[in-house]
Amino acid sequence: MRLSLHHRIVLPFAAVAVLAISAVAWVAYDVTTTTVSARVRADIANATSVAGRGGMALNPAILSAIKEATGADVITFSDSGVISATLDGPDRDALIARVIAGAAGRPISSDAALVVELPGAPPVFASYRAVSAQPGTNVAVLKDTSDIEQANATLRNTIVGAAAISLLVMLGAGQLVARQVTAPITQLAAFAERVSTSHPNERAAGGSDEVGRLGAAFNGMLERLDAAQAAGVSAEKLGLAGLMAARVAHDVRNPLSSIKMQAQLLNASLAPGSESREMTEAMLTDIGQVESVVGGLLEVANPRGLKRAPRPLNDIIEGVIRQVTPQCRHRQITVERRLATDLPVMPLDAERLTHALLNVVVNATEALREGGTLTITSARSGAGDVLVVVDDDGVGIDAAMAARLFDPFVTTKPGGVGLGLVNAKAAIESHGGTITLAPRQPAGTRATIRLPLTPTAAPSNG
DSSP, X not given: OOOOHHHHHHHHHHHHHHHHHHHHHHXXXXXXXXXXXXXXXXXXXXXXXXXXXTTGGGOHHXXXXXXXXXXXXXXXXXXXXXXXXXXXXXXXXXXXXXXXXXHTTSOXXXXXXXXXXXXXXXXXXXXXXXXXXXTTEEEEEEEEOHHHHXXXXXXXXXXXXXXXXXXXXXXXXXXXXXXXXXXXXXXXXXXXXXXXXXXTTOOOOOOSSHHHHHHHHHHHHHHHHHHHHHHHHHHHHHHHHHHHHHHHHHHHHHHHHHHHHHHHHHHHHSOTTOHHHHHHHHHHHHHHHHHHHHHHHHHHHSOOOOOOEEEEHHHHHHHHXXXXXXXXXXXXXXXXXXXXXXXXXXXXXXXXXXXXXXXXXXHHHHHOBTBEEEEEEEEEOTTSEEEEEEEEOSSOOOGGGTTGGGSTTOOSSTTOOSOHHHHHHHHHHHTTOEEEEEEOSSSOEEEEEEEESSOOSXXXXX
16 A cells, blocks of 8 residues: 555654664663662672771671661671671571572682672672681672662663653654645645646645745646647637638639729719719728728738838828728717827838738727727837827727737627737737737726837748
């Protein structure tokens, strides 16, 4: 079974904690008991050295004084039996027998004490030394270590308890640390699952730590995926638009050219100022509008490269204004110019940029249903670009629709095709510029076109 990340962090931490605490506890217990045992051995060895000098071991009063000072019993014995002893109690004889038996076969001398642990119960340390003043006689100082064994047991239990508590604390801390590490990752995994199934617009929580930066990177990836998906949809729409445009242009262009030529011939044969001539001129105007639509379709189907030439931008704007002035006058629309006089000559494709501006301006006039004001402004921006701003005080647009208006076949006009702004955006972007639409307050729409002073698009093919 595959362990979760949480357990893969906690279990090694727990294993290391168990090993470390066990080792520390064992070392602490071993050092303590060894130190106590060595201290006891040293004390009774010193006492044996004192008792073995001269005839002290033969004096019961001195032996009693040693017992009172050290808490250890003293026995003086020889091969013939016990000479003196400070032992008392019911276990006296048995303990004396253990002490004498413990000396059997051991190298006891008057130069140094011999300390041994006597077998049997209760536990006893015995220190032997030969009495220098009386050959064949030995003195033994013995210490009952039952209380030491009990203290060692208490110490052992205390160390084990402290180790167990320390282990629990460390395990708790490990759980807390692991949870702090794995909880954000678990949340990020749950978020990724939700995004991939039912909440594609959800975004991960960011932060300054590693997981937060991972979430931010994940959000960036999702934004790029959304952008790529939107670009794919837009490209699919443009492909469909190009296919449809090519078919429509092929079926309409030739009959339209014939109709236009016949209308021009008919118009030339009529008397100036006559009602019939006015009707044919109106027909030619409508044919021109249809030609503009067909041209837009052809531009979608097969956009041509730029043919740049040095041109004053204001001249192109004035040309567009001249084209829409008759219609604006008829519909009682006031056109205001606010054109900067310090604009430099720019490398522009006049034809494509004229069509793009004309689409934007015509859209603005169509938003002015009962008259109004159309304002066209040109100016240099602080970023080294040139701005062309088209303002109207018409019906305006929904802010949520502003970005979608540049998608193929999206329009707010009854009977509109939804390709005018697509072509305008393509022409402006081919110049390295941008176009945006935004609502105005209290009413109307603002179209902002930004063009670079120097060419940034692909080189012209003309």
